[in-house]
Amino acid sequence: MEFIEDSLKIIFWKFMLMSPRLLQVTTSGEKFLHHDSGLGDPKRLIVFATHRNIELLKHCNEWFMDGTFKSCPSIFYQMFTIHVKLMSGKTVPVIYSFLSSKDAATYASLFSVLKEALDGFLPRLIHLDFERAVIAEVSASFPGADIVGCNFHFNQCLWRHIQHEPTLREQYLSNLDCNLNLRMLAALAFVPCKDVRQAFGTLLETEFFRTNMISLSSFVNYFEKTWIGREFGAAVFPLEWWNSYEATRQGIARTNNAVEGWHSAFQRRLGSSNPTFYKLIEQLKLEQGMMEFGVDNTAARGNDTPPKRVYRDRQRRLNELVESYENYDRIEYLTAVAQNIKF
Structure with missing residues (x-):
């Protein structure tokens, strides 16, 4: 009633x-x-x-x-x-x-x-x-x-999925290697669209992912299905919608x-x-x-109040990394970008 x-x-x-x-x-x-x-x-x-x-x-x-x-x-x-x-x-x-x-x-x-x-x-x-x-x-x-x-909500989507898997969440919070490597998946947003799928495959071939693939399989499958896409199935969200490489290069809000x-x-x-x-x-x-x-x-x-220094510094580091993309090995690049990403 x-x-x-x-x-x-x-x-x-x-x-x-x-x-x-x-x-x-x-x-x-x-x-x-x-x-x-x-x-x-x-x-x-x-x-x-x-x-x-x-x-x-x-x-x-x-x-x-x-x-x-x-x-x-x-x-x-x-x-x-x-x-x-x-x-x-x-x-x-x-x-x-x-x-x-x-x-x-x-x-x-x-x-x-x-x-x-x-x-x-x-x-x-x-x-x-x-x-x-x-x-x-x-x-x-x-x-x-x-x-x-x-990009903030992209990272939040990943973090929410991690939280839904208690074992993975515990690994992420307690194991620095796991913490960094999962953030390296998020760092794919700062790889040029044309290279994202190849970089994703390269990342999965690293020792960490090969050794831990059983415990990571659910999260990796989610990431691939939702953000990367598969040979016979498009991603839920196309690369162009979540990729931040060009936005960073052009100074566009991410x-x-x-x-x-x-x-x-x-x-x-x-x-x-x-x-x-x-x-x-x-x-x-x-x-x-x-x-x-x-x-x-x-x-x-004139111009509006600038962002806080901590955000300016992070933006500067990401800008420098993106501009130097071609000079990096793919895994080195993802590692460097991941160090500037927080869930």
């Missing part, structure tokens, strides 16, 4: 959303509600963005996309945001959307709404996490855009960390998980004001 009552409440509030005009405008009175699929849509989609936000989206070639569940009211499945990278290097949110699902059709609806406002503009780069439905729809909706999978940082800060300012829709929109309006101030302030004073 309680479940039925909760379900009815969700249906009721989905139908009641957006009636107060104050929820549809920013604190300065500018139109904020960009799209509402309406009361009759069982998968109701609501998108917030000002005219200026859309203009920023249309004039920035690098987008970052991410979803969150903690900050989302229970009447929706997730809040999905799109951020852009300004010329200054600062990353700011410009699209705040509320989705009722994470299936392909829902993402297609969102991207269709955005494309109508873009006047034919297509970004050059789109940064995403490893979620197949959203990646598939991004590829279909924004052809020509290069998809950049988040992670969605700036977006995740925004979500974490937003959650702290919100002060609660799964707030009411009205409370969330009021906070989003404040965020919008801060974003506008930040954009104007950055334009006035």
